[in-house]
Amino acid sequence: MPLHVSQVPTPALHSVLAALGSPALREASTPALRSAQGPLSAELPLPVHVLGVTAAAGGPAGAPATRLAGWRFLIRGGEVTLAAADTLRTAGGWTFSHFFEGPYLTSTERALRQAELSGAPWQPRLLSVPELYMLTLWLHGDPDADPADGAPDPADVLIPLAPAPPGIAAHRPHRVADLLPRLAVRLAPPPLLGSSA
Structure with missing residues (x-):
């Protein structure tokens, strides 16, 4: 398998496993988890x-800047992905945030299969663009890189997950050098009224 899943921080994993073993799991807002029979596992941790x-000097588009916001785990019951669990970094370390369901689960699995079929040794990450309500599978070209560091390299690949924003096709791989400038234009603040821009 060409994908090199990163080593997750132990406290992040422990927080998800504790949540899976908690009575609060049955009160979660995810019907699939509330009705799950049998053991549940946290798999495929993605930063x-x-x-x-x-803002870039001399141009409307900016340079990409990323920050590690959390780790996401796919929660499986047997062979089926039922939900996902997110963790967040807090002042006290990594902590469980929430469980959720929705279209990003199947879309993430589909994008991971696409990445595996590419044959390249990628380090999979997730890249969120909150202002555009967009999530992508970020295939980082250095499989041994620290998963907490680094901006997207121009040769890295982004696979937009469904649902994708208007005008961007879900599951169509893009080189970072091709997609990020398009996103930067969408993220740029509009010109002020009365300005010459």
């Missing part, structure tokens, strides 16, 4: 980075 665009 979740948030993309922001900094």
